Amino acid sequence: MSEIDKLLDQHGKAITEVYLDWENGSKIEKEVLDAMIPFYLDRKFGNPAITHRFGWETYDFYIGAKKTIAEPLNINPQSLAITQSFTESNNLAIKGIVRANKKKKKIILSEVEHLSVIHSAKSLYAEGVKVEIIPVSNDGVVNTDILQEKLDDDTLLTSIQAVNHEIGTIQPVKEAYEIVKDKNEDIIFHTDATSAFGRIPLDYSKLEVDLATISSDRILGPKGIAGLYVKEGIKIRPLYEGQLSVEILSPDVENSPLLAGFAKAVELQFARFDEIKRETSRLRDKLLYGFQTTIPRTDINGPQGNNRAPDNVNISFLGCEGEALTVESSMKGIYASSGSACTSRVLMPSHILTAIGRKPEEAHGSLLMKLTRINTEKEIDYVLETMPKVIERIRSITGGISL
Amino acid sequence: MSEIDKLLDQHGKAITEVYLDWENGSKIEKEVLDAMIPFYLDRKFGNPAITHRFGWETYDFYIGAKKTIAEPLNINPQSLAITQSFTESNNLAIKGIVRANKKKKKIILSEVEHLSVIHSAKSLYAEGVKVEIIPVSNDGVVNTDILQEKLDDDTLLTSIQAVNHEIGTIQPVKEAYEIVKDKNEDIIFHTDATSAFGRIPLDYSKLEVDLATISSDRILGPKGIAGLYVKEGIKIRPLYEGQLSVEILSPDVENSPLLAGFAKAVELQFARFDEIKRETSRLRDKLLYGFQTTIPRTDINGPQGNNRAPDNVNISFLGCEGEALTVESSMKGIYASSGSACTSRVLMPSHILTAIGRKPEEAHGSLLMKLTRINTEKEIDYVLETMPKVIERIRSITGGISL
């Protein structure tokens, strides 16, 4: 019996399990897997550029799958680059634009961007790039006045996410886009829409962002595939080199099974888009306000109502340390993550919670739960019924320590 | 009916199908898929760094899977970075070493490296890197005398593949490694072992290369996952940035199902390593010499016997253009690729065939077939029986054109 087996044994396994840690890892539905299996076992795994029946079959599938994924965004499928993760898409957007456009040197980001955006930008310091960070309000909303101020003739790229991944803030992308383009049509506008795609309506034929990141695993598609919309005419360099393949921006041969899964996840999410939006919003509010009414000293992180992504629940339990919270919840079968320093691989609290002005002890006591199309009311009831006990026990350990 | 459906209709579908284009796309066995499914549908898809039961279960699996993959190489599992493709591994090896070691500027490669190695190196010209290309013999063997000559105090990195992916040449890696380290212990030695892993014996505890690329899809594991062995102590920078994750060299969250598939493919390949090696070698020679005896004007590309990778068949049919060959073969149910300019996405013949001194008309008439553990004798018999007719028809179209 390995040490971890013993740990799991000690931990035990709750009879009821509710997985809400979708931000950190996701499964897929049987239906999505079924869409992938033929490509693993049977056909259409060929290289779509090779001149034989397998290649042509793959090509046919490939074109169709890209169309399916592009459709809800109302973009030309050919403008959608397929990548291997939203992290890669964000790196490609930031580094690819900088390396293809050497004249201007300034990138403007919001303070609450995903670390893949922030770190990509900062990694370019060595190449002479300047990075300006726009602060946010207490709800995490980007300050567009400051954006306006920071824009100048040296500005190459602005990157503002569509929805914040941790606190669910829906950003004023349209407004930011217009401010940027009013200043100078040539400034490139990227939006990381990873946490928005499938959650809130997006139409890039109307809101003409230049680049947009989307991901499969965030809508219960398989991990290992994502997208970057690149508007026609935008100059961008690939991140890595190799053979020429169908994807100009990636030298890897197309991954049919993952693409099939991505396309199926898009179908499932958008076929019931309104219903999923309504249902997750309802469960989200049931959780948020349920916690607030049954558990003292709680604080909602991020905005409320229509300004919040339908799938996002993030709440701070004062007097609780978050890692202890995730462990105690886990023992009751509830799986979530925390912005606490102790749950991360580096011991720093979430940069997003500190950006919205949360005090450290608030950030450390936060719990992030996400809702997907496969979460049920029964699960939420169980969480609401169980969490007061979890919080109570953790607070009993904190005791009288004054924070 | 789409245009492609009509094309496929026109093409027809042979009753017997033999897929040999493993270099360009591969499927997986039911057993490999079965190993992946639980991670898609059930458990252990969590983030292995998160402190809850799902995270710990994933962690446990993760450690075990890396051990399985590292074992046949006799390396410490912690030294194995998980990447998303061998193309990424090669990019990481070349660019990651250059960006972490800024003092020395010269990279030495062989002329027959995979394009991901060659293009990665050349993409660094802008960063002041010099690239020296070592020629090869008519069998594709790296000229170690010239390697010796090119090594100097400015040399940072040497990259010599273990087995050539197109013509199956087994390179004298041990000799090259010793020449390099004799010159200077600090010169880093990378080997792209993509086409060697699982085909020829490799033991990196004995032959202490510094970096080695391996891939899942080349041993019938799922696509989207690969590895880079990085010897303890080697300084290397990641290719892209994001959140910190278990993999120091990749910010993406670990992809459990693909890792499970990779590990299963390694198990299947190495459990029967000797048998697979013997069987594929036998089928390889049956094909090579079968073609030579039944079809006039053929030339084997690459070395023969023990100097050739067991899975590699590459043969030039003079008087045939390769793309026409792949199409005609396809109509008979045989799927292979060609080094012809016309089959590639850019109209250039294979850089490997030209490196070994093949005349253009020889390169254009080449056919690459690979053998895996799931190819059967019956398939090979069908190919041998069918190809003479294929060649005859293509030659009848060429007619008397003098080449």
Added chain:
Amino acid sequence: MSSRIPLPYAPRVLELFQNPQNLGRMEDATIVASAGSPACGDMIAFYLKIDDSDTITKSSFESYGCASNIAAASQLTIMIENKTLEEAWNFTWNDVSEALGGLPKVKTHCGSLAVGALRRAVRAYFKEITKASPGWLPGDLTKDEKHALEEEALAEKLGKKYKLL
């Protein structure tokens, strides 16, 4: 455009590849010309049988080339049957491509090679057989001829550059 979509062949290409019309050496050809180069992996020989009124009564081809190359040559032989040389001259690579249902862009040269070979044959006919150039025949090389020649030049350059790839 972030993806490079090389359209596969239209069905007509495959049809002519499978069943090439007017394939093969013509022993009694009035004139023969070829275009392309084995270095590029594409070569066409074009045979014409021409009657006294400058009409093509029969034509045929041989091809060392890809499926589009073969189909384009075959398609062109069909198109020029019983056409006058002037009518035949006026078929462009675009006409051939259209008749084939649209060739993928990377295959442009395969179509233009057939047209190039035909026009060479026509020029050769007037130069070597009738020894008089009709008014409609341009003195300078046309676009499609140049394209075919470019291919040949490229082939030579490639041949020399191979080792430098």
Added chain:
Amino acid sequence: MSSRIPLPYAPRVLELFQNPQNLGRMEDATIVASAGSPACGDMIAFYLKIDDSDTITKSSFESYGCASNIAAASQLTIMIENKTLEEAWNFTWNDVSEALGGLPKVKTHCGSLAVGALRRAVRAYFKEITKASPGWLPGDLTKDEKHALEEEALAEKLGKKYKLL
């Protein structure tokens, strides 16, 4: 090393997290001390009941911290029961970690915080209660104490730097 493998807890950590021994405020403590800071998300209060022969007859803790923090504090209270202050003083973070089956490296500070708090309590006892320092008590801060203090200093720095991340 190309992968960062953060070892999960040993089972003993979870055992003590689930069932912490000697948890809670001690109303009649001889001395109490705390270490850590809420900014770092880790704080410990340590209560000691000490008899006339400088022996710890009872100890308890409160923790605002992660599972390792809680387990380390609890483990230390078990280890020092009925030990003299000198014996108790000599337990290092290493001893605690070992008793817990090995703490993950990133969790070093959780173990050292418990030790830091205990040593603070011991120093406070001699300073405030007996008002005489025994010979075995080092004048300078020990490694584990410094570690705990560093955490506190880091916390303050972080607090100020947050906006600069």
